[in-house]
Each structure stands twice: as structure tokens, then as C-alpha cells.
Amino acid sequence: MINMEELTGKHVDYLNKVINNKQKKRRTVLEKIKPYITSRYAKYQSKKSTLEDINASEIPLDVPSDKINKKYSLIHMYDSQEQYAREYLKEMKELLKEGIICPYCGLTESKQIDHFLPKSKFPEFSLYLPNMIVICSDCNKSKDNIAIDTTTNTRYVLNPYHDLDIYKYDFIECEIIPPYEASKFKIKICDDLTSTQKMLCLEHIKTVEIEKKIITLWRNYFDELSRRLKKNYKKNKNKYTDKEMMENFKEIIIDEIDTKNIEKNIIHKSLFLGCANNQALLKYWLTIFKD
Ligand SMILES: [Zn+2]
Numbered sequence: 001m002i003n004m005e006e007l008t009g010k011h012v013d014y015l016n017k018v019i020n021n022k023q024k025k026r027r028t029v030l031e032k033i034k035p036y037i038t039s040r041y042a043k044y045q046s047k048k049s050t051l052e053d054i055n056a057s058e059i060p061l062d063v064p065s066d067k068i069n070k071k072y073s074l075i076h077m078y079d080s081q082e083q084y085a086r087e088y089l090k091e092m093k094e095l096l097k098e099g100i101i102c103p104y105c106g107l108t109e110s111k112q113i114d115h116f117l118p119k120s121k122f123p124e125f126s127l128y129l130p131n132m133i134v135i136c137s138d139c140n141k142s143k144d145n146i147a148i149d150t151t152t153n154t155r156y157v158l159n160p161y162h163d164l165d166i167y168k169y170d171f172i173e174c175e176i177i178p179p180y181e182a183s184k185f186k187i188k189i190c191d192d193l194t195s196t197q198k199m200l201c202l203e204h205i206k207t208v209e210i211e212k213k214i215i216t217l218w219r220n221y222f223d224e225l226s227r228r229l230k231k232n233y234k235k236n237k238n239k240y241t242d243k244e245m246m247e248n249f250k251e252i253i254i255d256e257i258d259t260k261n262i263e264k265n266i267i268h269k270s271l272f273l274g275c276a277n278n279q280a281l282l283k284y285w286l287t288i289f290k291d
Pocket residue numbers: 102103104105106107108135136137138139140
């Protein structure tokens with residue numbers, strides 16, 4: 001996961017460079033609102049894990065009264081097709097480590113920059129690096145503009161830079177419920193978290209549709225896992241008692257976590273642990289292999 005320290009300071013450089021490179025009319029507008037932008041940066045910095053307390057933007061977000069609209073100018077700092085802006089974007093993606101595992105779902109490779117506070121509602125943060133997180137396209141689609149509700153000060157998504165207290169745990173626990181060929185899943189949050197943290201995690205799971213991802217994963221792995229366990233059963237059925245055989249199944253599944261290199265992947269891991277610790281499921285396999 002990216003370290004917040006790596007981002008410190010750079011955003012003001014980007015802001016200055018982008019503003020200085022704009023054409024005169026737009027530059028004048030941006031220069032005028034620059035003190036507001038930097039004061040908002042400072043606010044963001046001070047809120048850290050209480051990002052939901054950042055109040056709504058004071059930049060008028062509705063119909064422009066001037067020919068050069070402030071909100072648009074701010075968003076345009078990021079979206080601009082000018083060559084220098086594209087170069088910044090490339091640099092930012094490198095800095096933000098494009099290609100790491102998506103910190104929202106912990107499953108897919110990150111390819112897109114998400115503005116944690118969406119630029120449509122918080123345009124002053126469009127170029128602010130600590131507001132940018134590289135995530136996968138699925139999560140980007142699911143999250144859309146709903147990270148924070150400024151009317152109720154409620155946050156619906158975890159922030160990988162600020163919620164380190166949560167991210168240090170494998171916070172998702174997954175219980176597999178029969179029928180196993182087309183399972184349902186009960187998702188629980190790790191007991192070491194506070195009730196507020198648990199609530200936020202549950203909102204996060206709902207927002208980025210983690211359950212849907214678990215269902216797909218299970219669909220992909222169920223047959224493969226069944227085949228492996230069956231092979232093992234046939235080889236060892238005369239050697240082990242039922243209880244030992246189930247222990248053996250458990251070891252094979254735990255072993256998958258290492259061989260598939262999914263130690264850092266919280267969904268994968270929770271699914272396999274949920275599988276290995278599910279006595280009823282291990283017994284189910286034993287019974288169908290016997291038939
Ligand atoms: Zn994702």
C-alpha cells in the first residue's frame with residue numbers, strides 16, 4: 001500500500017504548475033481561488049480519518065455566472081487534454097503505483113485513478129494527490145459519487161491512506177452457506193475493530209459490491225477445489241479416518257493460500273479461510289466423494 005508520506009508536498013507543486021500553464025483568462029480565475037483551494041487542502045490534511053467531516057465545497061457548483069466557470073476550471077485542471085496535464089497524470093499514476101492490487105476490493109489490479117472526494121462535488125480536490133487512489137475499474141464504477149454524503153456527514157468507503165487502523169487487519173470474514181455448489185455468503189467484520197469501524201467496513205463492502213466478487217470467485221474455484229480434494233480422497237481413503245481426512249482437506253485448502261500467492265488478498269483469503277474452517281462443508285465433500 002502506498003505511504004501517505006510519499007505524496008506530501010507534491011500536490012502544491014502540481015497545482016502551481018497547472019495554474020501557471022493555463023491561458024490567461026482561466027489562470028486569472030484559478031489564481032483568485034487558489035487561497036481557497038489551499039485552505040481546503042489544509043482542512044483535508046487535518047481531518048484524516050474523519051474525512052466525512054469535510055463540509056461541502058463552497059465553490060458554486062450550479063450554473064455558471066461568468067463565461068469562465070470556477071467549478072469547470074477546477075475540474076479542468078485534472079481532465080485537461082493539454083500535453084503538460086497528460087504528463088502530470090502519467091507521473092501521478094506512477095507515484096500512486098498503478099498496477100497494485102485495488103485497495104477497495106483487495107482483488108483486482110488497479111488501473112484507474114479514483115477521486116476519493118468526487119471531483120463533481122469537490123472540484124477543488126481534483127489535483128490533490130492525497131485525494132487520488134488507484135483502484136480497479138469495477139470499484140470505480142460501483143463507488144461512483146457516493147463516498148461521502150455531505151448532508152449527513154456519512155462516509156461509505158474506506159480510505160486506504162487514512163484508515164490504516166482498519167487495513168492492518170484482514171477485516172473481512174466470510175461464512176459459506178449451503179447449497180455449496182451455489183453458495184450464499186455471510187460476511188462478517190473482524191472482531192478486533194470498534195463498532196464504528198465495523199459499520200464503515202460494512203458500508204464499504206456494500207458500496208464496492210464485494211459480495212458479488214466473492215460469488216464470482218467461488219463459482220470459479222468450487223469445481224477446481226472439489227477436484228483436488230477428490231483426488232486426495234481417492235489416494236488416501238484407506239489410510240485416514242473420516243476425521244483425519246477432513247483435517248487433510250483443511251490443510252490442502254490452507255495450502256492454496258500460499259500456492260496461489262493470495263496472502264495479501266483479503267477477499268481471496270477470507271473465502272479460503274471460511275472454506276477451511278467450515279466443518280459442514282468439509283463433511284459435505286467427504287460425503288459426496290464416498291458416494
Ligand atoms: Zn477493486
